[in-house]
Amino acid sequence: EAGVVQSPRYKIIEKKQPVAFWCNPISGHNTLYWYLQNLGQGPELLIRYENEEAVDDSQLPKDRFSAERLKGVDSTLKIQPAELGDSAVYLCASSLQGSAGELFFGEGSRLTVL
Amino acid sequence: AQTVTQSQPEMSVQEAETVTLSCTYDTSESDYYLFWYKQPPSRQMILVIRQEAYKQQNATENRFSVNFQKAAKSFSLKISDSQLGDAAMYFCAGGTASKLTFGTGTRLQVTL
Numbered sequence: 001e002a003g004v005v006q007s008p009r010y011k012i013i014e015k016k017q018p019v020a021f022w023c024n025p026i027s028g029h030n031t032l033y034w035y036l037q038n039l040g041q042g043p044e045l046l047i048r049y050e051n052e053e054a055v056d057d058s059q060l061p062k063d064r065f066s067a068e069r070l071k072g073v074d075s076t077l078k079i080q081p082a083e084l085g086d087s088a089v090y091l092c093a094s095s096l097q098g099s100a101g102e103l104f105f106g107e108g109s110r111l112t113v114l
Numbered sequence: 115a116q117t118v119t120q121s122q123p124e125m126s127v128q129e130a131e132t133v134t135l136s137c138t139y140d141t142s143e144s145d146y147y148l149f150w151y152k153q154p155p156s157r158q159m160i161l162v163i164r165q166e167a168y169k170q171q172n173a174t175e176n177r178f179s180v181n182f183q184k185a186a187k188s189f190s191l192k193i194s195d196s197q198l199g200d201a202a203m204y205f206c207a208g209g210t211a212s213k214l215t216f217g218t219g220t221r222l223q224v225t226l
Contacts, residue, residue, distance in 0.1 A: 040219075041219070042205050042218050044216070045214070102161055105158055107157050
């Protein structure tokens with residue numbers, strides 16, 4: 001069974017440029033998460049989807065970040081415009097609803113903003 | 115509110131020896147779960163072990179076991195017979211089925 005797939009693995013952009021990250025969760029997992037992981041830190045939740053509905057986006061900086069999960073499968077996280085402080089790893093995870101919190105993570109997308 | 119604290123930024127263990135990673139937490143939830151996740155250098159985080167807070171019995175998974183002290187809000191991970199492949203970042207996490215809070219991680223080195 002394929003795991004959570006993310007792309008791109010690495011992205012380097014100039015500040016003020018836009019960037020987008022894509023995630024394909026494990027088949028059948030209706031819950032999808034985007035986490036931010038700064039260097040030397042644990043993941044922090046940005047947004048959680050149940051199917052296509054964003055049920056927790058309280059930590060998503062909505063002035064520059066946006067996310068969508070059309071059709072309740074793949075998801076895209078966008079930053080526009082990117083700032084230097086956005087340099088981090090963006091992790092996508094998925095889970096079965098009611099799976100008691102067990103998350104399956106992708107390998108992450110490492111963003112460097114110059 | 116939930117907080118998870120890992121006070122050991124780095125730990126080292128010799129191959130075949132035993133090591134314990136510490137974690138404390140605080141939560142206002144009555145029903146919650148605790149986890150240890152492993153993140154090797156490739157960055158894909160994988161679940162090591164899970165504990166339901168309502169269970170008194172400590173969870174075990176082969177060489178991995180936890181010491182869950184609910185009253186003390188402590189959740190340590192013991193790795194027995196350490197192997198080179200155990201070298202990674204280990205994150206403690208806790209919360210409900212819908213929201214987990216992660217600690218800052220402990221980097222485990224395994225030496226020959």
